[in-house]
Amino acid sequence: MPVETWLYFIFGFMILGSIVALEMKDILSAIIAIGVVGLGASIAFLLLQAPDLAIVQFLFEIFALIILVRAFTRKENHVQDPSGMNKFIVGLTVLSLLAILYFSLPVFENLPAFGAPKMTVADFYLQNGAKDTGAANLVASVILDYRAYDTLGEITILFTAILGSLTILRMKNRSKKEGEQE
Amino acid sequence: MKTQNGMTLIVKTVTRITVWIIVLYGFYIILHGHLTPGGGFGGGVIIALALLNVLLAFGRKFTEKWLHIGFLEKLESSSALLILVLALAGIWAGGSFLANFLNTGTLFDLFSAGTLPIYNILIGIKVAMSLFLVVWVLAGLKFEQGEE
Known part of the structure; x- marks a missing residue:
């Protein structure tokens, strides 16, 4: 298959x-x-x-x-709220989604064939990746050498997210403890 | 509460053995990131899951003593800093930011591909520590809310 x-x-x-x-x-x-x-x-x-x-x-x-x-x-306390479903809103949503699907059908006809991308940059990586970076895993050569800025951005996002969550969640704990002591 | 003392003796004994195997597998994935599928992100998540295993099996108090949470936070921040230092070293040695300035070596060798394995190791430490610390903080918050 x-x-x-x-x-x-x-x-x-x-x-x-x-x-x-x-x-x-x-x-x-x-x-x-x-x-x-x-x-x-x-x-x-x-x-x-x-x-x-x-x-x-x-x-x-x-x-x-x-x-x-x-x-x-x-x-x-995770009880489902039964009053949230309005029949009119549900019908409107389904109708608009169907309309979007109908009008986006021509887009699918213009897509390139499966497994045949229009970009040629992947060919360059496949041919020169192992020679340029010395890495047998071409994905590693792309994410850590050719597109290392992208990885740096991901690391920054991760760092910022962890910094924020550590700060905010810690602060709540601390204020609770202080409140208990008082 | 149960979470403070951890789970039963069976779970603790099994965890004591399996944690090291999982951590070893994570290091393998990280170190061979430039040769086989995987790399810093995948291996980091494996190590974070191993530490999470300890937290679930042994409870909060034991994990805090055993892992030195403050040290993990410093490790997390310093690995991010080291990535930047290595990237800036590319300007000095290779001519551009994030340049691969070390000798690339022979293909399929463990010590090859220049700076790629170093980036992989640093990203692995970063991902492992940050994911574990997020779970650590979230679990602590839930525990205190349950106590009230």
């Missing part, structure tokens, strides 16, 4: 998983159903021959699942 068939199967499975996650009443079941989406994406990356991405996606999925389970299974 070609790769596309498997991809359609996995994408269908992921859509099914997200619908199940939305409709599930129990929060733990919903979290596990969300996990289907991430693991399906990991397998899709593997089928598209991107093992680097597949590894990172798989690990982050496990990480996110652990955090979600720890964060949401303790609290008892």
Whole structure:
């Protein structure tokens, strides 16, 4: 079977998983159903021959699942709000989404064929990557040499996010402790 | 509360053995980042998950003593600083920011590809420490809210 068939199967499975996650009443079941989406994406990356991405996606999925389970299974106060669904708004949303899908169909006809990108920069990396950087893993040569600015940006984002969360969450803890002492 | 003392003896014993295997696998992924799939990000997450395993199995007090959280924070910040220093060293030695100025060596060798393995190691430390610290802070917040 070609790769596309498997991809359609996995994408269908992921859509099914997200619908199940939305409709599930129990929060733990919903979290596990969300996990289907991430693991399906990991397998899709593997089928598209991107093992680097597949590894990172798989690990982050496990990480996110652990955090979600720890964060949401303790609290008892996650009651679903039943009054949020208005039939008129739901119908309007579905209609506008269908309209967007209909008007975006010509875009799909103009897309390049599957696996045939219009950019030629990937060919340059494939031919010169190992010679220029000496790295056997071409993904590493791209993200750490040719496109190292991108990695530097990612590191900066990570650093800023951790700095912010450490500062804010610590501050709450400290003020609580001071309040207890007083 | 249960989270302070950790889980049962079975979980603790299994964790004591498996944590080192997981950490070793993370180091393998990081060190071979320029040869095989993986690299700094993947290996860093593996190490963070191993430390998270310790936190889940042994509880908060033991982990704080065993890992020296303050030291982990310094490691996290200093690895980010070292990446910048290495990038600036590219201007001095290679002519441009983030330049690969070391000898690239022979293909498929462990010590090859110039500065790429060094970047990989630093990014691995950075990712591992930051992800673990985020979980650490979040878990602490939840614990104190539950106590009230």
